[in-house]
Amino acid sequence: MKRLYSEVVSSLRETRRTLASFVPFLRPRLRGMLLALVLLLLETGTSLAQPWPLALILDYVLGGKSLPGYVPRFLAGSGVLLAALAFLAVVVSGASRGISSLRSYLLQRLGQETVFDLRNALYRRVHELGLDYHSDRRTGDTITRVTGDVREVRTLLVDSVVEIGSSSLILLGMLVVMLFLDWKLTLLALLGAPFLFLAVSRYRGALINRMRTVRTREGAIASVAQEAITGIRAVKIFGREREELSRFRRESEEALRASVESAAIQARFGLMLGLVGGLGVALVVYFGARQVLAGAISVGELTVFVSYLGQFFSPMWSLSRQANQVGQSLVSAERIVELLDAEPGVKDLPGARPAPPIAGRVTFEDVSFAYDPQAGYVLDGMSFDVEAGSRVALVGVSGAGKTTVTSLIARLYDPQEGRILIDGQDIKGFTLRSLREAVTFVPxxxxxxxxxxxxxxxxxxxxxxxxxxxxxxxxxxxxxxxxxxxxxxxxxxxxxxxxxxxxxxxxxxxxxxxxxxSPILILDEPEAGLDAEVAGAVAESWRHLTEGRTTFVISHELRLAREVDRILVIDSGDIVESGTHEELLERDGLYARLYALQEPDVTWR
CATH class of the missing domain: 3.40.50.300 (P-loop containing nucleotide triphosphate hydrolases)
Structure with missing residues (x-):
């Protein structure tokens, strides 16, 4: 029991921390929420009043009881009283339905507005987070958080909260009336309540675990679909349709299994609730009928009592169902909070200022960088200086770090060591927006x-x-x-x-x-995959494009290197050679060997 109490307390604390993250999205709708609360109170009152017209008809019209002294005399006739009570039943029922519809509309509107703000905040965060975050996560999972998980949180913040509030108020009102009518019967009806709360605490943890699996698997399903649809050309070319279907099926089976287990848990709980509720109604009807026969209560009062008891287990069932729904929605809430709380690895530093007009001189000073420090550095103490307006080719074998260099210039990542300067100023001192406006990529x-x-x-x-x-x-x-x-x-x-x-x-x-x-230009394999005629047209275009701009050209086509002002040869994360095409061929180093592999018939010595 002590362990169970500790788990419940810990779970409630975690739930409170999660829900607190959504307060800013609800605060602008506080007035609407208060109006919904007023409507909820009115709806509760009309719901509690619904069985009373029938009870009065049974006691004062059919049962022949004398009317209390405060009732107007013109209602003394049974026909007039019956008509008045029937009209009252219509008014109470209509008022209850009308208030319920108005409350439902208001909550739908508040919920959709909350979803709008939350989804926009999430999408903004997705764009604020850097490549370091997105490269470690599946795209489909992120999309699922912005779409499906937001809908679940809307259910949690609006529907579940109001449903729980409504059910709790109705339960409280019924309990007060039932205690007033007959406290012994009320206690008898509540005998099963402790078992229900114990069942809720027992099943809730298991249900949340299953729903975590379901939401994770749904994210994986979205990722598999997104990858296959985005790469549909490759799927068709390589004839991998069956394999993609199998991959999608495997992920779907995991989600199906967890969903079925979740449904089984809820079904077992529903069965238990039905048995306990049925037993409670049977006991109350039996002992209540004996109370009527003994003259302790009237038939109308027993009718109200039984009516309340029938409704009593309905809000209890609603509360238990909402407890399960809250458990499911909390899983989505946790996933959303995780995304909202994620901190960009690259962001504006305190005191960052807009970049001044940039000439385009780029300097690396002992720059070291690793995507994963445990896997080793991609760049290791790299230093170079590129004059403004010059064209530079970055050359090296695949994986040497060419693309990494250009990514660091635009601060898509930050180096672990060293500095990157533009026009002699550390780029970390510029705002990201102004820096990136000065850099253009042609991927x-x-x-x-x-x-x-x-x-x-x-x-x-x-x-x-x-x-x-x-x-x-x-x-x-x-x-x-x-x-x-x-x-x-x-x-x-x-x-x-x-x-x-x-x-x-x-x-x-x-x-x-x-x-x-922009003053700084980065061309990544500008002629890759193009035939000779098209490549020639593109080459002419990028000559116009690079004129007067500091240009970095990443290319495995070394013939392009002959048209730049300087070549930087990268190997093992550092610059191993630097010079013009002719100078590097004369040195007979790495560049000359790479060039010989592409142009075996060309001699330069």
Missing amino acids: QEPMLFRATVAENIAYGRPGASREEIEHAAELAGAAEFIRALPEGYDTLVSERGESLSGGQRQRISIARAMLRD
Whole structure:
């Protein structure tokens, strides 16, 4: 018993901490919640009054009891009294239904507004968190938190709270009336209550554990589906439909098993509640009838008592059901609080200021970085200095750290050691927004959105005029094919740009960078996957793009390195060679060996 008490207390404390995180979302709706409380009190009163017209009819119309002295004389006739009591029954029932409907509408509105604010806060947090957070978590699980878990929390914050309040008030009111009518019968009716509360405490922990599994598995299901649908081209090419179906089925089976176990727990609890409630009603009817025969209470009073008792177990069942629902919703609440409380690994430091106009000089001073410190450093004491406006190629074998260098420049991650400077100033002193406005990425796989061509080009600079968009497309060599599209710049691009060729997507991505016009530019494999003709057109576009900008080119195509001002060769997390194409070939080092592998027929010595 002591252990059970300790577990209950610990669970209540954790629940209180979780619920406290949602107070800011409820505070703006305090007035509406108070109105809902008033309606709840009125609804409780009308619910308690519903059996009384029938009880009065049984006692004073059918039973022939004399009316109390305070009742008006014009109601003394049985026909008039019957009509008045029938009308009263209609009024009470109608008022109860009307108040209930109004309360339901109000709570629906409050709940939806709360979901709106909570979902927006979660989505904002998703964008605030850095790549270090998202790389460790499955995308589908995050999506499930923002969608499904929010709906569960709405049930917890609005529906469950009000349902529990309503059931508790009705129970309290019924208990008071029942004690007033016959305290012995009331105590007899409550004999099963301790067993019900014991059952709630017993089943709640098991139910919460099952629901944690269900929510986790649902997140995994969403992730599997998201990965397969996003990569549907690869699934089709490699003929992996059956394997993807099997993977989805495995995750679904885990969720199904936990859901079935949860349903079984609730079914067992419902059976127990029905047996206890049925036994209570039988005892009350038996002993109540004997009280009527003995003249201790009237038939009408027994009718009210039995009516209340029948309803008494309904709110108790509702409370127990809501206890289970709260347990399920708390699992979702915990997952949401975990996301809301997650701290971005990269954020504005105290005193950070907007970056001044940037020329583009980039300096690394003894920079060391690891995605996972236990796995070792990706960059280890790297130092280099790139002049503003110069073009630099980052060269090295796969995994050498080329992309990591460019990610650190934009503070997608922060190094564990060392400093990164732009124009001689530590980039940690700038606000993230102003720093990233100074850096433009042209990724290997251009990310296009389901929007028009014009909107995709202007993605990096919202509000750009149509003339500016078209001028950027001209510079990127994209204007000709855009004009040939069905609706030109207003053509809707399919998700991820699947309706365009690789070269077209790349040129739209370059046009986006042209329009953004930032002083620092990063090109990641600008010609990867393109045929010679398209690659030549793209190369001409990025020559225009890089003019006057500090440019970092990541490329395995070393022939591109001949067109930059300087080549940085990265190996084992550090710069091992630096110079022009000709200088590095003369040194006969790592760069020369890599170049020889790509151009075996070329001699340079």
